[in-house]
Amino acid sequence: MTTTRRRWMQSLALSSGATVAGSALLPLAGAAAGPDAAEPDAAEPDAAERASGETGAADVPKGAALSQALAAAMQAPVLRRERFASPLPIERVELLKTGKHFLVRVQSGGLSGYADAHSNVMSAASPILVRKVAPHFVGKDARDLEHTFHQAYLASSNYKWQGLPFWVSMAAVEMAILDLLGKAINQPIGALLGEVVRTSIGVYRASGNRGNSPEAEIEYLQQQVEETGAKAIKFRLGARMRYDDASTARDLALIPLTRKTFGDPFTIYADANGSYDVPTAVRIGKLMEEQKFRFFEEPVPFDYYEETKEIADSLQIPIALGEQEASLRNFRRIIERGIARVIQPDLMYSGGIIRAIKVARMAQVAGLECTPHMSGGGLGYLYVAHYASCVPNAGPHQEYKGKDDTLPVGSPTSPLTSVNGLLQVPSGPGLGIEFESSFLRAAKPIRA
Numbered sequence: 001m002t003t004t005r006r007r008w009m010q011s012l013a014l015s016s017g018a019t020v021a022g023s024a025l026l027p028l029a030g031a032a033a034g035p036d037a038a039e040p041d042a043a044e045p046d047a048a049e050r051a052s053g054e055t056g057a058a059d060v061p062k063g064a065a066l067s068q069a070l071a072a073a074m075q076a077p078v079l080r081r082e083r084f085a086s087p088l089p090i091e092r093v094e095l096l097k098t099g100k101h102f103l104v105r106v107q108s109g110g111l112s113g114y115a116d117a118h119s120n121v122m123s124a125a126s127p128i129l130v131r132k133v134a135p136h137f138v139g140k141d142a143r144d145l146e147h148t149f150h151q152a153y154l155a156s157s158n159y160k161w162q163g164l165p166f167w168v169s170m171a172a173v174e175m176a177i178l179d180l181l182g183k184a185i186n187q188p189i190g191a192l193l194g195e196v197v198r199t200s201i202g203v204y205r206a207s208g209n210r211g212n213s214p215e216a217e218i219e220y221l222q223q224q225v226e227e228t229g230a231k232a233i234k235f236r237l238g239a240r241m242r243y244d245d246a247s248t249a250r251d252l253a254l255i256p257l258t259r260k261t262f263g264d265p266f267t268i269y270a271d272a273n274g275s276y277d278v279p280t281a282v283r284i285g286k287l288m289e290e291q292k293f294r295f296f297e298e299p300v301p302f303d304y305y306e307e308t309k310e311i312a313d314s315l316q317i318p319i320a321l322g323e324q325e326a327s328l329r330n331f332r333r334i335i336e337r338g339i340a341r342v343i344q345p346d347l348m349y350s351g352g353i354i355r356a357i358k359v360a361r362m363a364q365v366a367g368l369e370c371t372p373h374m375s376g377g378g379l380g381y382l383y384v385a386h387y388a389s390c391v392p393n394a395g396p397h398q399e400y401k402g403k404d405d406t407l408p409v410g411s412p413t414s415p416l417t418s419v420n421g422l423l424q425v426p427s428g429p430g431l432g433i434e435f436e437s438s439f440l441r442a443a444k445p446i447r448a
């Protein structure tokens, strides 16, 4: 059973064309046998297995053993501190702004690490980064990032401020420190946080449209696929946290139309953004199963855990969930209770790449995929690429919103764009990119 699924899962990853090292891929337990499967999966879990959230994989612990393994995965350190011989005292943490862009710059011993700070969020959240987050990292050894990060969460009652503006601020500082750490030992971020298992990643394009006609949406998706060569798409269902007759009519038409248009080898995902109630989600989910979709994201509002579990137990198609979560404990509950089978931390909203790797490790314990959500634009696609480079159970396609041409960055090791549906992960130090020097010169520190 396990062998069959493993082969199927590997075939999914390889059908995306991604370069995968080793055999660390996990089965996507109970996933609807996609049209891109090399062979039919005769090893679907039965209803009892799905109802208990178990996968049927021989190496997945159960009950108390699962609980203990999840706790251990949540607590284990991620940053490979042993790779750094010398201290790297952080001299300065600054939030810079130029035009609409916000950057974090971290400096130590003549080195600078940079991160794009999710400019959409930072335009409102900058005082939190400057006043409540940045000061807690100054003077600390960059090698102690994980410890310092936790101390910054506790300091000044910062935990009371948690929510998207706080976690995005923490994530942006973390990304800049990881860029600095990579530059210090000439290694890409993936090599600091694990083993690099992929040098390129398969991408999917996600449509943000709603309310347009099914035909107009198909035309839009075709354009997106043509531009990137992506072998997978995701589109939106419902009416965002609600549904009505018009949105349901669109959903019922669009689901089969995407399959008919893109054909059987294509991977299709859909995201309801919390639009449905349970009966409607089950009805729509069954149609997605018929059309061999690969996952069904946020069928009901994101914190309706019991309802999401009820839907998961009624369907074969895996439920995807997690982009609104920041609490590691909540991720653990979602995994342990079998509420979702594709776990989707947003690398910014959930507080950075290290926390998201902890989520991936918990998912791995349970035999599940962990495919991050990508919010905003900027360099988010590179954060996702570095994450997927070192997370064995990242799914076969990662969200790609396209290169932001307003951010003047280049890389000697990657075109930074999707070519034939693949994004080469920059292999240079840190994020593996360089900003245009004139852009950095124009960026001025923000004083809170």
Ligand SMILES: [Mg+2]
Pocket: 271, 273, 297, 298, 323, 373
């Ligand atoms: Mg979503």
